[in-house]
Amino acid sequence: MDNNKSTPGHKDWELTHKEVAYQGFFRIERLWLRHKTFAGGWTDTFSRELFERGEVVCVLLYDPQRDVLVFTEQFRVGAIGADNTPWLTELVAGMVEAGESVEDVAARETMEEAGCRFERLLPICSYWSSPGGTSERVHLFCGLLDSRGVEGIHGLPEEHEDIRLRPMSFEDAWQAFEAGEIDNAATIIALQWMKIHHSELSQY
Numbered sequence: 678m679d680n681n682k683s684t685p686g687h688k689d690w691e692l693t694h695k696e697v698a699y700q701g702f703f704r705i706e707r708l709w710l711r712h713k714t715f716a717g718g719w720t721d722t723f724s725r726e727l728f729e730r731g732e733v734v735c736v737l738l739y740d741p742q743r744d745v746l747v748f749t750e751q752f753r754v755g756a757i758g759a760d761n762t763p764w765l766t767e768l769v770a771g772m773v774e775a776g777e778s779v780e781d782v783a784a785r786e787t788m789e790e791a792g793c794r795f796e797r798l799l800p801i802c803s804y805w806s807s808p809g810g811t812s813e814r815v816h817l818f819c820g821l822l823d824s825r826g827v828e829g830i831h832g833l834p835e836e837h838e839d840i841r842l843r844p845m846s847f848e849d850a851w852q853a854f855e856a857g858e859i860d861n862a863a864t865i866i867a868l869q870w871m872k873i874h875h876s877e878l879s880q881y
Contacts, residue, residue: 704729728813732813
């Protein structure tokens, strides 16, 4: 291992040109760039397509008194090629809009998608979802709440949202994950975090 080489920073890459390759429901940009190499010198200028997604907030809703998780269930176009179903069990989630904090988004989306408010918001982690091709960064939280009466169908019709709530015990949720029924990244990461912190969360 060469300990004399420094970690690349912002001055070690250059964006020479970019253009909009597609603008619809989503935006795709084509970038031309180059960067320094670990061995020294620079790469040639190369192009990449970037799926511009921005920041998203996901909230795992949890009732520590009843040991109940409240998930959402909705149709996802990215899963239409799945062998079972494109209706996925997920977390409350939404995009960060201009002027909003991630905590603002967590509260807004919890109301829009679950029709309720959390009593306390705990940070879990923040991560790049797939940095090889998209700018999306996920901010993951756990929202503690009283789940009594939290049920039904929610979402904004103007955004074509049709969201059904799916409460389940932590044990049932973990079994669903192990059986492959819960198979999206944010929900899996949140469940693994809860597996580690389950006993201490029950004290809230």
